[in-house]
Amino acid sequence: MKRLWSPWRYRYITGVKPSDCAFCQLPRENNDKLNLVLHRGERCYIMLNLYPYINGHLMVIPYQHLDSPLSLPNAALTEMMLLNNLCISALTEAMHPDGFNIGMNLGKSAGAGIKEHIHLHVVPRWTGDNNFMSVLGETRVISQSLDDCYNILLPIITRLSQKN
Numbered sequence: 321m322k323r324l325w326s327p328w329r330y331r332y333i334t335g336v337k338p339s340d341c342a343f344c345q346l347p348r349e350n351n352d353k354l355n356l357v358l359h360r361g362e363r364c365y366i367m368l369n370l371y372p373y374i375n376g377h378l379m380v381i382p383y384q385h386l387d388s389p390l391s392l393p394n395a396a397l398t399e400m401m402l403l404n405n406l407c408i409s410a411l412t413e414a415m416h417p418d419g420f421n422i423g424m425n426l427g428k429s430a431g432a433g434i435k436e437h438i439h440l441h442v443v444p445r446w447t448g449d450n451n452f453m454s455v456l457g458e459t460r461v462i463s464q465s466l467d468d469c470y471n472i473l474l475p476i477i478t479r480l481s482q483k484n
Contacts, residue, residue: 363396417444
């Protein structure tokens with residue numbers, strides 16, 4: 321039996337689930353630290369993934385509840401890409417990754433956990449990291465708590481976003 325420690329999941333397991341879309345509900349709550357929201361733009365926001373593939377796994381999420389980037393207005397698409405660049409800059413400064421995976425899972429068959437609301441994944445990668453664990457061991461290894469990651473990234477994202 322495999323066991324990995326992931327205490328941040330307890331809050332989700334025991335907590336009250338939103339009756340509507342989590343990606344719509346979280347920014348309305350105005351509790352950014354609890355909800356892992358790192359930055360709010362005009363049309364999109366950045367948050368840590370509650371179920372990360374690896375340390376620093378961020379998501380850029382439009383406020384509009386849409387299931388396809390084809391429906392997203394150009395201004396929101398543009399902001400999504402600008403916030404993607406902000407994520408890359410902040411993660412590079414904070415964690416010095418060797419590369420990134422960036423993308424969307426559109427639809428359940430593509431692996432979307434919340435298929436009704438598009439979101440862009442920004443995943444830092446390191447040479448020799450544990451990406452094989454998900455494929456071979458059906459296990460993800462996360463070596464940093466979400467709170468620690470949030471506290472490291474928040475001041476960097478705040479500073480970098482003020483430059484633009």
